[in-house]
Amino acid sequence: AQKVTQAQTEISVVEKEDVTLDCVYETRDTTYYLFWYKQPPSGELVFLIRRNSFDEQNEISGRYSWNFQKSTSSFNFTITASQVVDSAVYFCAETGANNLFFGTGTRLTVIP
Amino acid sequence: DTGVSQDPRHKITKRGQNVTFRCDPISEHNRLYWYRQTLGQGPEFLTYFQNEAQLEKSRLLSDRFSAERPKGSFSTLEIQRTEQGDSAMYLCASSLAGAGEAFFGQGTRLTVV
Numbered sequence: 001a002q003k004v005t006q007a008q009t010e011i012s013v014v015e016k017e018d019v020t021l022d023c024v025y026e027t028r029d030t031t032y033y034l035f036w037y038k039q040p041p042s043g044e045l046v047f048l049i050r051r052n053s054f055d056e057q058n059e060i061s062g063r064y065s066w067n068f069q070k071s072t073s074s075f076n077f078t079i080t081a082s083q084v085v086d087s088a089v090y091f092c093a094e095t096g097a098n099n100l101f102f103g104t105g106t107r108l109t110v111i112p
Numbered sequence: 113d114t115g116v117s118q119d120p121r122h123k124i125t126k127r128g129q130n131v132t133f134r135c136d137p138i139s140e141h142n143r144l145y146w147y148r149q150t151l152g153q154g155p156e157f158l159t160y161f162q163n164e165a166q167l168e169k170s171r172l173l174s175d176r177f178s179a180e181r182p183k184g185s186f187s188t189l190e191i192q193r194t195e196q197g198d199s200a201m202y203l204c205a206s207s208l209a210g211a212g213e214a215f216f217g218q219g220t221r222l223t224v225v
Contacts, residue, residue, distance in 0.1 A: 033212040045155070045203070045216040052212070091154055099168050100145055100205070100214050102154040 002027050004094050004103035012109045013082050021077045021090050021106045029053075029096025034068065034075045039105070040088040048090075051075065082110045116217035118204050124223045125194055132190045133220045137206030144187050145214060146179055147203040155203055161187060162209055194224045 003026040013019045025034065036048040049059065051068050059066045063080045079086055087110045092103045117136045125131050137144050142163050147155035158177065159169045163184040176194075181187040191198055201221050205214040 035213060037216075043201070044218050045205075047213045047215060050212045095212065095214075099157050099160045100207070101157060102147075104154040 002094060002096075002098065002101040004092050004101055006090075006092055006103035006106050008106045009104070010107045010109070012111060014111050015084060016081050018078060018080050019082055019108065021079075021092075021108065023075045023077065023092030023103060025073050025075065025092070025094045027094055027096055029098070032094055032096035035093040035095075035100075036066065036075075036077050037091045037093060037102075038088045039091065045091070048077075079108075082108075084110050084112050086110050116204055116206050116215055118202075118217035118220050120220055121218060122221045122223075124225060127196060127224055128193055130190060130192045131194055131222065132188050133202055133204075133222075134186060134188050135204030135206075135217060136186045137204070138215060139185075141206035141208055141215075142184070143207045143209045143214070144181055145205045145207075146187070146189050147205065149201045149203055149219070150199075158189070191222075194222075196224045198222060199224045 005024045032053045034051045038046045038048055049066055056068050056070055065078045067076045089105045089107045091105045094101050119134045123131055145160040146158040148158055149155045157170050158173055159179050161181040164181050176192045179189045201219045203216055203219045205216045207214040
């Protein structure tokens with residue numbers, strides 16, 4: 001069965017601190033994709049990144065980086081030098097042959 | 113194509129009434145998903161289509177909910193005999209099957225009074 005666990009419900013950091021959001025997934029699919037989405041206060045879900053199960057290379061995009069560890073079924077997201085505009089709810093998600101399944105989200109608050 | 117669009121953006125209805133929402137996906141996308149999101153929760157999967165075929169429906173979904181995608185393009189989600197517990201944001205998303213990322217619409221906020 002599909003399951004995505006985001007154990008951190010809420011995180012608060014002071015601006016310019018680094019922060020890592022954890023994501024652990026379960027799937028029976030041998031080929032699957034993992035995602036991170038951002039939901040700012042405006043409400044619309046914004047796609048951030050997709051990784052496929054065969055590519056364990058870490059990825060960096062500006063202040064964002066993602067660490068995919070297949071051995072531990074984790075796909076963690078790090079924001080470096082956080083900014084107030086990073087305040088949002090972040091969702092991890094997984095899809096294989098079936099539907100796109102979301103975790104419960106982590107609310108990140110960046111304090112100026 | 114400007115993305116996934118949903119209509120209406122807001123709907124207030126009385127308990128017991130039927131409501132229907134529409135979603136227009138990104139035109140070349142063959143997968144279409146419906147989700148429900150309540151305050152402080154993640155998107156809860158309702159159902160998804162690949163082209164016109166409804167491939168999966170959440171077991172949590174009441175028989176009062178039905179979705180269609182008749183020509184493999186736009187989709188409708190109908191809720192019959194609405195209850196106060198149906199109040200939520202209803203999100204639609206589309207993607208290319210196998211390629212991954214789903215793009216979301218702005219949602220339809222339903223309030224049942």
